[in-house]
Amino acid sequence: MKGVEYEYFDEDLMNRPKSSLLLEYNPVHKKIPVLVHNGKPIAESLVILEYIDEIWNDRPVILLPQDPRDRAIARFWAKFMDDKCAPALWRSCRREGIERENAFEEACALLNVLEAELKDKQKRFFGGDTIGFVDIAGNFIGYWIGVIQEVAGVRLLTPEKFPLLCKWCCEFQNFPIIKENLPPREQLFAFFKARFERKRKTFSPAA
Amino acid sequence: MKGVEYEYFDEDLMNRPKSSLLLEYNPVHKKIPVLVHNGKPIAESLVILEYIDEIWNDRPVILLPQDPRDRAIARFWAKFMDDKCAPALWRSCRREGIERENAFEEACALLNVLEAELKDKQKRFFGGDTIGFVDIAGNFIGYWIGVIQEVAGVRLLTPEKFPLLCKWCCEFQNFPIIKENLPPREQLFAFFKARFERKRKTFSPAA
Numbered sequence: 001m002k003g004v005e006y007e008y009f010d011e012d013l014m015n016r017p018k019s020s021l022l023l024e025y026n027p028v029h030k031k032i033p034v035l036v037h038n039g040k041p042i043a044e045s046l047v048i049l050e051y052i053d054e055i056w057n058d059r060p061v062i063l064l065p066q067d068p069r070d071r072a073i074a075r076f077w078a079k080f081m082d083d084k085c086a087p088a089l090w091r092s093c094r095r096e097g098i099e100r101e102n103a104f105e106e107a108c109a110l111l112n113v114l115e116a117e118l119k120d121k122q123k124r125f126f127g128g129d130t131i132g133f134v135d136i137a138g139n140f141i142g143y144w145i146g147v148i149q150e151v152a153g154v155r156l157l158t159p160e161k162f163p164l165l166c167k168w169c170c171e172f173q174n175f176p177i178i179k180e181n182l183p184p185r186e187q188l189f190a191f192f193k194a195r196f197e198r199k200r201k202t203f204s205p206a207a
Numbered sequence: 208m209k210g211v212e213y214e215y216f217d218e219d220l221m222n223r224p225k226s227s228l229l230l231e232y233n234p235v236h237k238k239i240p241v242l243v244h245n246g247k248p249i250a251e252s253l254v255i256l257e258y259i260d261e262i263w264n265d266r267p268v269i270l271l272p273q274d275p276r277d278r279a280i281a282r283f284w285a286k287f288m289d290d291k292c293a294p295a296l297w298r299s300c301r302r303e304g305i306e307r308e309n310a311f312e313e314a315c316a317l318l319n320v321l322e323a324e325l326k327d328k329q330k331r332f333f334g335g336d337t338i339g340f341v342d343i344a345g346n347f348i349g350y351w352i353g354v355i356q357e358v359a360g361v362r363l364l365t366p367e368k369f370p371l372l373c374k375w376c377c378e379f380q381n382f383p384i385i386k387e388n389l390p391p392r393e394q395l396f397a398f399f400k401a402r403f404e405r406k407r408k409t410f411s412p413a414a
Contacts, residue, residue, distance in 0.1 A: 028287065028320055040276065047282045054275040068261040069247065075254045080235065083290065113235055 001131070001177050002052060002059045014195065046078055046137060053133070063133040077117070077126060078137035085110045086140040093145075093152035094196075104156060111162055114141070118164040124171060131175055141165070142172035143182055151192040208338070208384050209259060209266045221402065253285055253344060260340070270340040284324070284333060285344035292317045293347040300352075300359035301403075311363060318369055321348070325371040331378060338382055348372070349379035350389055358399040 011022055011032050018030055025034045025041035034041050035048045042051050053063040064071050088110055091103035118126070126134035135142065145157055146169065159166040172178060218229055218239050225237055232241045232248035241248050242255045249258050260270040271278050295317055298310035324333070333341035342349065352364055353376065366373040379385060 028283075037276075042276070042279045042283070044283055044286060047279050047286065050282065051275055051279040054278065068258055069244075069249070071261065072249045072254050072258040075257065076235075076249070076251055079251060079254065 001061045001063070002056045003061075004052065004056050004059070014191075014198070046075075046082060049078075049133060049136060063127075063136065065127075065132070074127070074133045077134045080110075080113070081134070081138045081141060085114070085138075089141065089145045089156070090148070092156055093148050093154050094199075100154075104154070107156055108161070111141075111157060111165060114138075115162050115165050118168060125168065131172070131178065135168075135172060139172070142169050144188070147185060147188045148192055151189060151196055208268045208270070209263045210268075211259065211263050211266070221398075221405070253282075253289060256285075256340060256343060270334075270343065272334075272339070281334070281340045284341045287317075287320070288341070288345045288348060292321070292345075296348065296352045296363070297355070299363055300355050300361050301406075307361075311361070314363055315368070318348075318364060318372060321345075322369050322372050325375060332375065338379070338385065342375075342379060346379070349376050351395070354392060354395045355399055358396060358403055 009021065011019055013032075017023075022032065022034065023030060025036060026032075026043040029043060031043070033045060033048060034043050035051065036042075037051075037055070042048050049063060064074055085107070088103055088107040092100060092107045094100075095103055123129065125131050126138065141157070149156055157165065157169070173182065216228065218226055220239075224230075229239065229241065230237060232243060233239075233250040236250060238250070240252060240255060241250050242258065243249075244258075244262065249255050256270060271281055292314070295310055295314040299307060299314045301307075302310055330336065332338050333345065348364070356363055364372065364376070380389065
């Protein structure tokens, strides 16, 4: 979106131990994503996004709004999606029994908050007329959870329950630069199917 | 620190239901702190801090560094303290049995990361020579947990295990503007003692 050239390295999440590159560049969390710029690493998705926005602040696309209050609101919602929604959605597909039911309830309540926010805003994206910081932070809801739900056989984020949020997911996935850069659906589906089956066989703890 | 005038409202955390002011100003999380500026609310501690830093950016004290990379590093550590350390420390004092033991182990591992960071940096504060964004984000470790540990009878953050971190806690608490604005230790102690005892009596879920 910023027009910044980059080289992309895949981390094979199915294999242990983790790559030496990941351990070197993100020794604290040992998690992707990591951005390496001028040889130095930045970790944590939202921290990376803000860094990109600040370093390449001369590009036509700016992710965070300019006004301090609008910036604070964007950070609030990005954090809400990242800290609250994504973990609850993940648990609703991965846990079993009562834990799954509780996570399902919790995720529904959280998504209702986002549904209400889209209704209040009456805009195409959380960022307004185009994709911004909040929409990118919400990519797990915008794309990934659809695939994960299907693998797990969970019906949570559906157009009947969340019409505006599902409309947003559709717009997000079809936004040209997003569409060109998301991993193909079949590839994601196969990845999660293999991962979920592996877990079922080995009883290893959830990620 | 910024020299901004403000009016402080206490939220009585022992009483339910929560105040109508809190429910109005932070309907999503229903949690403190909330900053109300020009009649409009901002919620979430770290979001509030960045907002204050951006709105009053003409004051002598600036909380976040100016360089984008230094800003990203500060955001990384603030998030680490807020999302990882504080919840694990809290659980290590509040849960019982094996859950407490696990939280204790986890909290030790996290605090070791902070201890190593202070050692590497060889500076007085996480922000460098003076208190910055990361130090303020770490106030739960810098002040609160000492009191909570004592109430719970837990010995986790001690000078034997974490000499540099404890030195930082001491410097943090004695930094003039911080010292003047922290709630008195006896008041905090009484608050947590009452809260912990109330929980023991009623078996209400932990906050």
